[in-house]
């Protein structure tokens with residue numbers, strides 16, 4: 001028990017302290033807490049029934065979200081292909097792949113919504129900041145995945161094709177490409193799904209897409225319309241996931 | 253007749269190695285023969301076969317394959333590489349591709365570059381590939397992905413790819429390692445039959461003296477990159493063949509016909 005016990009007490013005290021500090025400084029007086037329940041119920045009540053008249057906005061917003069995800073993914077693929085080579089442990093020396101991998105980890109650490117806010121500041125409202133933010137954010141993951149695909153290539157079949165009299169181009173085409181292409185396709189589809197999901201909320205910071213309408217309707221107290229858009233988002237997420245499961249099976 | 257392989261005073265060290273892997277080796281292999289190279293792990297068997305396949309640089313000595321001198325400083329011209337076919341110990345197949353695609357990869361050096369790039373083999377390429385698969389007993393596996401096959405089936409795909417290449421010299425690196433004796437006999441039977449049918453010379457490395465004696469016309473014993481014995485199988489006693497693996501005591505070495 002002894003020494004481990006003290007460590008346990010210290011950790012317990014730290015957690016208790018953190019919870020107390022949050023409670024005391026967060027304006028959580030009991031009367032507000034008690035009234036929050038009925039207010040949420042009232043809010044939900046006003047969302048019902050969802051107003052179907054916003055179908056046009058839903059379709060427009062969804063189409064824009066889809067465009068942002070498609071172009072953002074395309075941008076990430078274009079950035080990731082050369083970066084993958086630079087991040088590969090087998091293609092370039094450690095002096096190159098170590099710093100490149102560190103930059104990619106840094107990019108992954110920055111939340112998308114933060115990048116989007118910065119891009120709105122830089123290039124203004126609309127889908128363009130969303131596309132740039134998605135491309136930037138997704139590159140952190142995609143370049144790493146592609147690099148792993150490149151490093152996972154087995155050398156033996158390359159030597160076998162060399163032995164059979166295939167030149168470098170044919171080795172690339174028939175020994176390297178069949179090993180890398182399905183992995184790249186699978187990674188890209190996976191990232192596209194994430195991009196589509198994440199771009200649903202970009203509109204909230206003004207970076208385009210369906211999220212813009214949720215934001216607008218909540219601010220103007222049109223909760224029934226906000227509800228319709230929310231349902232549309234949920235349906236889209238489920239559709240994306242279903243499609244992705246089917247595609248992933250195809251590229252296993 | 254020009255010998256299939258002519259080696260004079262060959263020496264080679266792997267980059268960074270201080271001791272030579274091949275150390276003053278001379279050997280002549282007549283066309284059409286089946287030759288077994290025996291020797292313990294690390295003797296230099298794989299290195300020697302890879303060198304004969306034209307895939308090692310910076311060696312000393314003279315090597316001629318099918319009458320063409322190898323250049324120690326440059327790979328052989330692409331047009332000649334298909335003449336020697338290599339069967340890799342670990343098969344070296346493209347795992348995600350089908351059996352047929354892998355076997356057709358053996359044709360890449362024999363077809364036009366455009367056909368090869370587009371992956372559009374001619375009817376002739378296809379018929380050569382199918383004949384090779386039939387000889388290896390894998391015709392019915394043509395559309396299976398290699399990563400769904402057993403080790404024995406993969407070995408057959410590797411041999412079929414080599415045969416599809418229509419090589420005049422077949423270099424097989426431990427084609428029967430990891431196989432039980434019945435399977436090993438099957439594989440060596442189909443390999444030597446297919447080679448004889450095509451008039452190809454075969455060199456295979458092995459750890460199994462008894463099977464080497466059954467399937468090779470000539471046996472070469474390799475140790476520390478040197479030939480300790482090279483003789484027609486008929487001229488070599490079973491004990492002498494088996495002794496290739498017990499050469500740690502130098503006392504036994506003089507009993508063998510030592511060449512070089």
Ligand SMILES: Nc1ncnc2c1ncn2[C@@H]1O[C@H](COP(=O)(O)OP(=O)(O)O)[C@@H](O)[C@H]1O
Pocket residue numbers: 266267269273291292293294295296297298299300
């Ligand atoms: N790529 C390589 N780089 C450095 N040394 C190697 C390489 N391949 C083999 N060797 C060395 O060369 C020697 C012979 O190896 P190898 O030809 O594989 O022998 P065998 O096939 O008879 O077991 C061994 O000592 C091995 O460690």
Ligand SMILES: [Mg+2]
Pocket residue numbers: 297298299425426
């Ligand atoms: Mg070996």
